[in-house]
Amino acid sequence: MNKIIERLRNRGLKPTSQRIAVLKNLTERRDHPTASDVYNDVVKKYPTISKATVYSTLKLLSEKGEIQELSIRKMGEACFDSILELHHHFLCRECGKIIDIYTNCRNNCVIIKAGEIDGNIVEEIQAYMYGLCSDCAKKNN
Amino acid sequence: MNKIIERLRNRGLKPTSQRIAVLKNLTERRDHPTASDVYNDVVKKYPTISKATVYSTLKLLSEKGEIQELSIRKMGEACFDSILELHHHFLCRECGKIIDIYTNCRNNCVIIKAGEIDGNIVEEIQAYMYGLCSDCAKKNN
DNA sequence: TTTGATGCAAACGGTTTGCACTTAT
């Protein structure tokens, strides 16, 4: 818990109970939730929290670089990830699940090795993979 | 022009003047326009075209696989690409420009070579790179 | 002719904003 408060303080954000609950929730789950997903969870413990606060907290945390907003969307909604370490995402076309992909991309990716491509300076790469997740692949057999 | 009509017919879409104008516009430009971008261009020649028609045409073409909707957004707006050939996208953090990246990824990417990762079947990969484009990199020096 | 497309305006849904009230420091 103190760790969550510290993370907020380090980013210059007052550690209010709402913000603590939001960041804690996002940190504990690994399913790339949308703002509504986080709200629906947090509101159980803090019935008075508003969606606006959840939105504002997620936006602030993204801007400060404490969490990241993914480029892909779940049914039109932005989704968030508390893990900043370089990793990619797999999106299942059947069940819509988003799965973290950790790969030794740095070792294999010519672009990351070079740090630039076609004269453009590459600071970050996010790869989005589409296909059938292992669960859905099993079911379809 | 006949080529555009043929592309529409092949997808089972009536080649109306509006649809021809939309697909032609998207095919001629390489700047990954949003629906509004396309509308603003097309409306000059067809002053009566409505945004709803542009949206519907772009949606139909995406669904039929004739064009693609990118995963990234320009200021919250969906953007489209008439090029389906495997390629990636570079997004400049300074000017917001989206640049096509063609790389021999197939030869280097362990994931594409394997066709699966962590048991998930990978059918497609879109890589999004973030950084400074060559133009902005020059300016900043 | 008749089936499907268009244009308009209203609805929709995720996100943001304005403002009076509340809370952390």
Add this chain to the structure above:
DNA sequence: ATAAGTGCAAACCGTTTGCATCAAA
């Protein structure tokens, strides 16, 4: 005390929808 954050509702904006009109076959 006071600066910052919250909750509510309304506004916002990209996108979709319903429906009467219109055009391609």
